[in-house]
Amino acid sequence: MYVILVYDIGEKRVGKMLKLCRQYLNWIQNSVFEGEMTEVKLKELVAKAKKFMKQEEDSLIIFKSRDAKWLEKEIIGQEKNDLDTFL
Amino acid sequence: MYVILVYDIGEKRVGKMLKLCRQYLNWIQNSVFEGEMTEVKLKELVAKAKKFMKQEEDSLIIFKSRDAKWLEKEIIGQEKNDLDTFL
Numbered sequence: 341m342y343v344i345l346v347y348d349i350g351e352k353r354v355g356k357m358l359k360l361c362r363q364y365l366n367w368i369q370n371s372v373f374e375g376e377m378t379e380v381k382l383k384e385l386v387a388k389a390k391k392f393m394k395q396e397e398d399s400l401i402i403f404k405s406r407d408a409k410w411l412e413k414e415i416i417g418q419e420k421n422d423l424d425t426f427l
Numbered sequence: 428m429y430v431i432l433v434y435d436i437g438e439k440r441v442g443k444m445l446k447l448c449r450q451y452l453n454w455i456q457n458s459v460f461e462g463e464m465t466e467v468k469l470k471e472l473v474a475k476a477k478k479f480m481k482q483e484e485d486s487l488i489i490f491k492s493r494d495a496k497w498l499e500k501e502i503i504g505q506e507k508n509d510l511d512t513f514l
Contacts, residue, residue, distance in 0.1 A: 344431065344490060346433060346456055346459050348456045348457035348458075348459075348505075368488060369433055369435045369486055369488055370435035370458075371435075371457075371458070372433050372435075372488060386501075386503060389503065390503065393503070393504055394504075395504050395505070396504075396505065397504075397505065398504045398505065399456055399502065399503065399504040399505040399506065400502070400503040400504055401455060401456050401459060401500065401501070401502050401503075402500070402501040402502075402503070403431060403490070403498050403499070403500055404498070404499040404500075404501065405492065405497055405498055405499075406497065410492055410493065410497040410498075411490050411491070411492055411497075411498075412490070412491040412492075413488065413489070413490055413491075414473075414488070414489040414491070415486065415487070415488050415489075416473060416476065416477065416480070416486065416487040416488075416489070417480055417481075417482050417484075417485045417486040417487055418435075418482070418483065418484065418485065418486040419486065
């Protein structure tokens with residue numbers, strides 16, 4: 341399963357979310373991650389995120405596609421990636 | 428064609444980008460939009476965005492799927508939408 345994950349989260353919790361998502365997915369932009377993962381691993385990520393998310397303020401949107409081949413990606417401007425960006 | 432658009436852009440240009448994207452797509456989170464659009468309309472949006480984007484700072488990522496049915500969406504926490512959020 342191919343996943344695109346985008347979060348919008350209070351500043352105090354950004355570090356935690358970033359660290360969590362990087363354990364499972366590839367960072368492609370500020371608050372955007374993508375990658376191949378199983379439904380089980382995704383549930384694990386979501387369960388961990390819910391522990392520190394503030395339901396009334398934060399949000400996490402996950403797009404799931406059966407296969408990466410159904411998704412075409414276009415990047416305009418700067419491209420971030422895990423190799424050259426360390427926080 | 429179904430599109431997910433995510434931008435990461437300098438604060439000074441956020442307003443312009445938000446306004447532009449809302450002309451074409453539905454706002455679902457901070458810097459995330461989605462919706463049905465043609466390839467022609469997408470090219471138009473990208474051309475307009477490039478006029479004010481700073482190539483060395485800003486980025487715009489577009490995921491395209493032939494059909495929304497290939498994408499499943501899950502939202503955890505707050506859900507924004509165009510009906511109750513006006514800037």
